[in-house]
Amino acid sequence: xxTSNPVSAVNVLGRPLRLGVIGGGPxxxxxxxxxxxxxxxxxxxxxxxxxSSDAERAQAQGIAIGLPASRAYASLDLMLAGEAARxxxxxxEAVAVMTPNDRHYPDCLSALESGLHVICDKPMVNSTSQAxxxxxxxxxxxxxxxxxxxxxxxxxxRQARAMVESGLLGDIRIxxxxxxxxxxxxxxxxxxxxxxLRWKLDAxxxxxxxxxxDIGTHAHHLACYLTGSRVARVCADVGSVMPGRIFDDYAGxxxxxxxxxxxxxxxxxxxxxxxNNIRVRVxxxxxxxxxxxxxxxxxxxxxxxxxxxxxxxxxxxxxxxxQRATRIARGxxxxxxxSFANLYADFAEAIAARITGVPADPLCSWSPGVRDGLWGLxxxxxxxxxxxxxxxxxxxxxxx
Numbered sequence: 001x002x003t004s005n006p007v008s009a010v011n012v013l014g015r016p017l018r019l020g021v022i023g024g025g026p027x028x029x030x031x032x033x034x035x036x037x038x039x040x041x042x043x044x045x046x047x048x049x050x051x052s053s054d055a056e057r058a059q060a061q062g063i064a065i066g067l068p069a070s071r072a073y074a075s076l077d078l079m080l081a082g083e084a085a086r087x088x089x090x091x092x093e094a095v096a097v098m099t100p101n102d103r104h105y106p107d108c109l110s111a112l113e114s115g116l117h118v119i120c121d122k123p124m125v126n127s128t129s130q131a132x133x134x135x136x137x138x139x140x141x142x143x144x145x146x147x148x149x150x151x152x153x154x155x156x157x158r159q160a161r162a163m164v165e166s167g168l169l170g171d172i173r174i175x176x177x178x179x180x181x182x183x184x185x186x187x188x189x190x191x192x193x194x195x196x197l198r199w200k201l202d203a204x205x206x207x208x209x210x211x212x213x214d215i216g217t218h219a220h221h222l223a224c225y226l227t228g229s230r231v232a233r234v235c236a237d238v239g240s241v242m243p244g245r246i247f248d249d250y251a252g253x254x255x256x257x258x259x260x261x262x263x264x265x266x267x268x269x270x271x272x273x274x275x276n277n278i279r280v281r282v283x284x285x286x287x288x289x290x291x292x293x294x295x296x297x298x299x300x301x302x303x304x305x306x307x308x309x310x311x312x313x314x315x316x317x318x319x320x321x322x323q324r325a326t327r328i329a330r331g332x333x334x335x336x337x338x339s340f341a342n343l344y345a346d347f348a349e350a351i352a353a354r355i356t357g358v359p360a361d362p363l364c365s366w367s368p369g370v371r372d373g374l375w376g377l378x379x380x381x382x383x384x385x386x387x388x389x390x391x392x393x394x395x396x397x398x399x400x
């Protein structure tokens with residue numbers, strides 16, 4: 001069983017890491033989540049940023065979140081050059097990328113080539129070729145790269161992963177995932193578009209499939225994260241349930257995993273009445289686990305032939321991975337923002353280990369990395385290829 005180190009590299013470092021932010025200015029949904037999560041545990045301090053693609057707005061918004069005018073930069077190039085010119089004990093050590101999807105690849109690449117560690121919002125990039133290049137760059141530079149599939153930061157998701165990894169469920173046989181949202185149950189594209197919707201509905205910016213990039217990658221990652229296995233093949237139906245809509249808002253997928261498990265995945269952003277709820281059920285030879293975002297502090301465990309158990313975040317006998325991701329006692333809910341903060345905490349531990357030479361807590365490696373981003377893009381591309389071929393079984397990975 002994996003356990004935490006008694007000595008944390010972050011504690012040995014003895015100071016917060018200096019973070020620069022790219023995107024996520026006022027009005028953004030995900031930007032404030034990232035920034036508040038980064039500083040929640042005092043492992044990072046935000047000292048610089050490029051808050052908008054518009055130079056004037058970038059500087060004004062940087063100042064609005066409390067950055068000094070000299071570090072509220074008008075562009076990423078200016079930030080990288082300006083920070084490199086600062087004394088080593090002042091310049092940024094990492095960046096958080098929260099720009100629209102089409103900017104993830106160039107922004108991450110520029111940061112990595114400048115020697116900066118990167119934490120990036122998902123999807124990592126918009127194509128497998130870009131993803132493979134980022135994998136090569138991260139492996140060449142040996143920098144830390146974290147991808148914010150934040151559901152993997154929930155304590156009870158980490159508990160579920162530990163239980164599967166321990167063999168408690170036996171051989172994994174069935175994996176069911178679903179992610180339902182209702183935000184596009186109305187014809188939002190027919191009205192005046194917000195800045196966020198404008199780029200999301202532009203396939204050149206958001207990627208080949210809105211629903212797959214936006215939430216399909218989350219469902220895929222969560223299923224793989226819990227089972228410890230990649231999806232090998234898919235049979236898919238991708239399209240829209242809203243009449244006349246020209247972008248994808250629905251995907252129904254049969255999948256087969258490399259470990260032999262089968263199952264299905266349904267994701268949609270156009271389910272009238274639905275809130276933001278992702279759910280995954282893993283059935284093994286010896287029992288079942290069920291976790292969902294609408295009740296994230298609890299995990300259902302149903303051992304074969306025994307009474308169903310409800311495990312709660314904060315329980316004393318949980319795996320160290322779940323305990324490490326928990327801040328307050330059971331009965332005081334933690335949620336979405338804290339899941340991001342757990343990824344930032346892992347990110348900080350990995351960076352601090354590089355600086356101090358102290359081995360990183362092995363549990364910090366449970367956060368998604370650059371290869372998870374590649375596998376997610378391979379899954380998206382295979383799903384779309386299958387759908388174009390009328391649901392033909394399609395391989396996700398070379399050699400799978």
